[in-house]
Amino acid sequence: VLLMPSSYESWGRAGCEALASGIPVVAHPTPGRGESLGEAGVFVDRNDLDGYEAVLRKLLEDPAEYRLAAKRARA
Incomplete structure (x- = not known):
């Protein structure tokens, strides 16, 4: 599981790489992160x-x- 609580990273490449590897991502909902992680992310x-x-x-x-x-x- 990857945690991304930062409010400063908008896109979050690490989150996209984790999803591509089948690793669930739990993240703070920043504007860019919502689009990049989509429904696969848990916000x-x-x-x-x-x-x-x-x-x-x-x-x-x-x-x-x-x-x-x-x-x-x-x-």
């Missing part, structure tokens, strides 16, 4: 620590959820 406000924790727990504790996120990433 959580950078100040929502509980939101990040919930998404990470869901992905790491549920293998089926992780596989689904990885499949969306590669699509």
Whole structure:
């Protein structure tokens, strides 16, 4: 799982590379990142620590959820 909580990077090449490799991306929704990650990205406000924790727990504790996120990433 790649976390991208930065509000300064708009595009985020690392996120695109992670998706291309089938790695789920959890990111703060900056204007360019929404377009580059699209529906494959999971967006959580950078100040929502509980939101990040919930998404990470869901992905790491549920293998089926992780596989689904990885499949969306590669699509």
